[in-house]
Amino acid sequence: MMSQTTAVIGGTGFAEFVGMINERWQYRRTPFGPSTLVRGSVSGVDMVFLPRHGRPARFPPHAINYRANIRALRDLGIERIVAINAVGSVNPDIPVPSLIIPDQLIDYTWGRAHTFFDGAIHHVDFTEPFDAALREQLCTITSEVTSPYRLNGVYGCTQGPRLETAAEIRRMAADGCDIVGMTAMPEAALARELEMAYASICVNINPAAGLEGAHQMDFEAMSAALETGMAAVRKILEQLLLNG
Numbered sequence: 001m002m003s004q005t006t007a008v009i010g011g012t013g014f015a016e017f018v019g020m021i022n023e024r025w026q027y028r029r030t031p032f033g034p035s036t037l038v039r040g041s042v043s044g045v046d047m048v049f050l051p052r053h054g055r056p057a058r059f060p061p062h063a064i065n066y067r068a069n070i071r072a073l074r075d076l077g078i079e080r081i082v083a084i085n086a087v088g089s090v091n092p093d094i095p096v097p098s099l100i101i102p103d104q105l106i107d108y109t110w111g112r113a114h115t116f117f118d119g120a121i122h123h124v125d126f127t128e129p130f131d132a133a134l135r136e137q138l139c140t141i142t143s144e145v146t147s148p149y150r151l152n153g154v155y156g157c158t159q160g161p162r163l164e165t166a167a168e169i170r171r172m173a174a175d176g177c178d179i180v181g182m183t184a185m186p187e188a189a190l191a192r193e194l195e196m197a198y199a200s201i202c203v204n205i206n207p208a209a210g211l212e213g214a215h216q217m218d219f220e221a222m223s224a225a226l227e228t229g230m231a232a233v234r235k236i237l238e239q240l241l242l243n244g
Helices: 066-075 132-145 166-175 187-193 219-243
Strands: 006-010 021-030 033-042 045-051 080-089 098-100 104-107 154-157 179-181 197-207
Touching: 006 219, 021 066, 033 066, 033 219, 045 066, 045 219, 066 187, 080 132, 080 187, 080 219, 098 219, 132 197, 132 219, 179 197, 187 197, 197 219
Parallel strands: 006 045, 006 080, 080 197, 104 154, 154 179
Antiparallel strands: 021 033, 033 045, 080 179, 098 197
16 A cells, blocks of 8 residues: 555654654755655555654754644645644643543644744634544544543643743643643644644653642653653554555
């Protein structure tokens, strides 16, 4: 089975797609700047992988050129994107580690380039920020290959690169957030502007600041949770690619 319509964007803990063969790294130029990605195949299926923090990883969340990354994928003919995001749990009922397939977003970022249409008025419907059909595929596969998981949730996207204060997490909980990360926006909105299906697999690696068990961040435990979660993510992605 051959397809060049699917791309995976990886972040913290998923800077390369283990198991990809016939790798061809490319430095792509776009009207919004350069982007680096790799084309190859996984389980006999052609796909594209893009490390959002660069290769080597060097761009913190607020400094990522999201527009260049999304445009580079669109120029290759990519039709759907699966984003991999490491997150913390705002909702104390979400265990560590676990996978979450979010269905909603709240954007707390500022100063990032949020549109391709500078100098023009261009609105897109963002009522449902994640593509329904792609989410359904991910939910089905996730429920079949791993546990624990949650098949919905509100992703609160913060500016970074620092972690949040306990008061900020309390505010996010009051706003209805279930998880907190730093990279889903403006990535999701930019994909929508270019009419690309976009969905996320989130790996919960720690309770957010102020939650029980998070009085002091345990970075060693976070790393272990990340490793466990990303192993499950690879299984989901391989199955998604095989299913087409």
